[in-house]
Amino acid sequence: MKLDIRHIAKLARLEISEQEEQQLARDIDAILQMAGRLPENAGAQTGLEADRPAPLRRDICTPSASREALLANAPELRDGYLVVPKTV
Amino acid sequence: MELYAQTAETLGRMLRRRECSAMEIAASVFSRIRACEPDLHAYITVTEAAALEQAAKVDEKLAAGGKLPPLAGIPVGIKDNLCTKGVRTTCASRMLAAFVPPYDAAVCEKLAEAGAVFTGKTNLDEFAMGSSSRSSIYGPTKNPLDFARVPGGSSGGSAAAVASGEAVFALGSDTGGSVRQPAAYCGVVGLKPTYGSVSRYGLIAFASSLDQVGMLARSVRDTALLFEAVAGRDVRDATSVEMAAPVLTAGLGQPVEGLRIGIPSAYFEGSIAPDVAERVMEAAHTLEKAGARLVPVTLSSAHDALAVYYVLSSAEASSNLARYDGVRYGYRAADCENLQSLYERSRSEGFGDEVKRRILLGTFVLSAGSREAYYLRAQRAGQRIAREFNEAFALCDCILTPTTPETAFGMGEKLESPLDLYVSDCYTVAANLAGLPALSVPCGFGANRMPAGMQLVGPRFSERALLGAAAWYETLCGPFPMPALGEWRDRHGV
Numbered sequence: 001m002k003l004d005i006r007h008i009a010k011l012a013r014l015e016i017s018e019q020e021e022q023q024l025a026r027d028i029d030a031i032l033q034m035a036g037r038l039p040e041n042a043g044a045q046t047g048l049e050a051d052r053p054a055p056l057r058r059d060i061c062t063p064s065a066s067r068e069a070l071l072a073n074a075p076e077l078r079d080g081y082l083v084v085p086k087t088v
Numbered sequence: 089m090e091l092y093a094q095t096a097e098t099l100g101r102m103l104r105r106r107e108c109s110a111m112e113i114a115a116s117v118f119s120r121i122r123a124c125e126p127d128l129h130a131y132i133t134v135t136e137a138a139a140l141e142q143a144a145k146v147d148e149k150l151a152a153g154g155k156l157p158p159l160a161g162i163p164v165g166i167k168d169n170l171c172t173k174g175v176r177t178t179c180a181s182r183m184l185a186a187f188v189p190p191y192d193a194a195v196c197e198k199l200a201e202a203g204a205v206f207t208g209k210t211n212l213d214e215f216a217m218g219s220s221s222r223s224s225i226y227g228p229t230k231n232p233l234d235f236a237r238v239p240g241g242s243s244g245g246s247a248a249a250v251a252s253g254e255a256v257f258a259l260g261s262d263t264g265g266s267v268r269q270p271a272a273y274c275g276v277v278g279l280k281p282t283y284g285s286v287s288r289y290g291l292i293a294f295a296s297s298l299d300q301v302g303m304l305a306r307s308v309r310d311t312a313l314l315f316e317a318v319a320g321r322d323v324r325d326a327t328s329v330e331m332a333a334p335v336l337t338a339g340l341g342q343p344v345e346g347l348r349i350g351i352p353s354a355y356f357e358g359s360i361a362p363d364v365a366e367r368v369m370e371a372a373h374t375l376e377k378a379g380a381r382l383v384p385v386t387l388s389s390a391h392d393a394l395a396v397y398y399v400l401s402s403a404e405a406s407s408n409l410a411r412y413d414g415v416r417y418g419y420r421a422a423d424c425e426n427l428q429s430l431y432e433r434s435r436s437e438g439f440g441d442e443v444k445r446r447i448l449l450g451t452f453v454l455s456a457g458s459r460e461a462y463y464l465r466a467q468r469a470g471q472r473i474a475r476e477f478n479e480a481f482a483l484c485d486c487i488l489t490p491t492t493p494e495t496a497f498g499m500g501e502k503l504e505s506p507l508d509l510y511v512s513d514c515y516t517v518a519a520n521l522a523g524l525p526a527l528s529v530p531c532g533f534g535a536n537r538m539p540a541g542m543q544l545v546g547p548r549f550s551e552r553a554l555l556g557a558a559a560w561y562e563t564l565c566g567p568f569p570m571p572a573l574g575e576w577r578d579r580h581g582v
Contacts, residue, residue, distance in 0.1 A: 012451040014444055015436040028449050030507050034395045035462050042472040057323045069190035075420035082415055085426050
């Protein structure tokens with residue numbers, strides 16, 4: 001698939017200038033060319049490894065950071081709620 | 089010798105024999121920080137006041153006759169992508185310049201329990217994406233041996249701090265070589281443990297299937313001490329596992345009878361600098377003369393590792409960094425008209441060029457029409473690399489390679505194309521793709537008198553064996569020299 005930097009930037013929620021667009025396209029294309037030389041089929045894809053089962057933890061409530069502590073880094077708060085630009 | 093230049097092991101012994109106090113150790117390291125920082129810039133944040141309080145507590149405990157925890161009073165630097173409660177954690181990014189975590193990373197909790205004294209937060213490439221520590225918004229870190237050269241990256245601040253005596257040892261993170269490559273460039277030891285052996289709770293995520301917290305120190309035994317203090321299962325990181333018998337330091341440095349060291353010829357050919365290849369092979373022969381056996385092994389898919397790494401790590405980064413949207417924490421652009429522009433402008437103004445490049449690459453390889461051609465293909469190639477390593481370990485106990493293809497390069501070099509820079513990780517990324525432990529050990533100096541590093545890679549959870557082999561090498565060659573600051577520059581009158 002052809003690399004359409006503008007489209008990709010939109011998906012990634014990034015704004016890029018026309019000047020950046022050309023440079024980024026060149027840089028990313030060079031990396032993709034390197035990736036394009038990988039073997040088409042390097043063997044079957046394996047999933048989770050049976051010898052390394054992920055241990056489950058018990059579903060028990062434990063104390064965590066307070067709401068205030070977690071919200072202390074928010075750029076804008078009003079009455080304990082996050083503020084964003086008007087959406088409707 | 090000044091206290092800042094001593095190893096953690098020696099300082100621990102001196103402290104317990106009352107030959108020095110924790111306050112004296114801290115004072116020595118902070119005076120070193122004041123002397124070196126104008127040239128080096130290894131730290132983003134120095135936490136001297138809190139450190140002196142920690143040191144005073146150690147001294148009180150000692151005076152009261154209490155038993156000291158293992159790392160009591162030892163100054164440790166923390167890479168600024170590991171969360172520290174109440175101390176800003178920036179990832180060297182505008183995005184997190186004002187972020188003050190409400191919690192400590194698991195490794196910081198463990199170090200605090202072990203009595204370590206936190207010197208501050210060390211510089212890095214933005215979001216740990218880079219190999220030179222130049223993409224920090226706070227400005228680059230310099231190589232302590234030669235200020236005109238990079239310290240490597242992304243844990244360049246940690247490596248420079250340890251090499252210069254601005255910390256006794258330090259934590260970093262290693263996604264594709266970010267502990268080992270700067271360790272090699274600065275002439276210190278760097279360990280990337282097995283995936284899962286250290287909790288990543290509180291490590292700001294870059295590529296979750298590859299990220300691992302790593303250790304940098306001036307001796308192999310100090311590296312082992314630091315690893316021992318932070319390893320182990322933590323329920324808050326589902327990928328972490330309990331390791332059997334984590335007592336590592338006992339017996340380290342003894343000869344390892346009949347050690348079989350795999351030598352993959354693919355790692356000594358191609359673009360490697362001849363002086364680096366020579367130093368690394370000399371190190372291999374030193375071990376051979378002392379009783380190890382060198383075994384040729386084949387890692388034919390090693391040349392795929394770099395491409396696999398950049399596809400997979402960027403894909404995961406694009407997903408992990410989607411959380412930075414200017415809403416809950418992190419940078420928010422001013423005066424946005426609507427939510428869409430809040431997201432786009434906050435991200436565009438908050439992230440630097442390299443981070444954006446990787447987010448875009450990652451978004452592309454995961455997008456409809458590209459996923460099979462790039463992402464899934466890279467995953468299969470990565471698994472083949474892991475299989476090859478496992479096959480090689482049937483023939484040998486560990487694999488010895490160069491850590492990097494050349495020694496530290498100039499501050500102004502490799503800025504044209506990102507690929508030029510990526511190549512410096514070509515020998516380190518495979519261990520991350522395969523989840524294997526890997527250790528970089530200084531092994532002499534290149535033609536430009538900058539340090540060269542050899543890398544030992546072992547089977548999963550073979551840290552004890554890797555550290556044992558490295559400590560044996562250290563015993564054979566003597567302690568790794570701590571260079572005078574800017575030694576190269578002074579010698580050459582530049």
